[in-house]
């Protein structure tokens with residue numbers, strides 16, 4: 474059993490269409506795992522299953538040692554999620570957005586201000602706490618969403634293509650911040666179709682047509698070939 478994320482023999486179909494086919498992998502605490510897959514590979518389906526928006530007919534998911542099917546509340550309490558589409562109220566301040574989320578999670582009121590400070594500090598965002606979200610640029614909004622996802626101190630952080638729509642500098646900054654969180658002990662799963670977001674030391678899972686076709690340390694998998702070329706040769710997709 475891992476205190477990170479474990480997925481075993483997970484399959485999902487939409488009617489006759491198989492979206493995931495016997496997917497198994499484990500991500501340990503303190504690891505940054507890039508889940509790389511071209512369009513249609515099954516990434517969104519996997520995210521929906523991990524967050525319980527969909528329920529799998531076959532297979533098991535465990536989050537920080539809690540089985541998602543048997544004990545969903547405990548399992549989901551250990552999961553922080555940054556969805557692809559921003560989910561912020563632009564007319565509220567950073568702190569107000571975070572307080573609302575803390576209330577949804579049922580965090581004790583007396584603890585909330587301290588938890589917000591701590592989470593904002595981890596993303597270098599404390600100075601922006603009282604600003605309305607609409608005044609922030611795209612990169613800072615994403616960092617705020619990341620800080621918000623850490624408020625309830627999850628063991629596993631799941632990010633669904635979190636750099637979509639950001640410029641190069643903001644992409645680099647978010648990628649670095651999330652690698653730092655993994656270095657601090659968080660179990661991170663980062664889905665992407667962009668190979669330049671993946672470091673050689675990252676764990677890599679390559680999803681293609683609903684199957685994991687490769688897993689291991691990125692540097693070992695790509696060898697001397699640039700990851701983008703390797704990915705193209707395996708999936709036919711440019712990244």
Ligand SMILES: Nc1ncnc2c1ncn2[C@@H]1O[C@H](COP(=O)(O)OP(=O)(O)OP(=O)(O)O)[C@@H](O)[C@H]1O
Nearest residue numbers: 487490491492510511512513514515516517518519
């Ligand atoms: N509601 C649905 N009904 C039928 N088929 C679906 C449905 N949603 C997804 N699929 C199919 O399941 C497969 C996996 O789709 P999924 O959206 O999970 O892939 P993805 O890797 O997230 O792709 P993208 O990056 O384009 O979002 C695809 O072949 C897709 O066409």
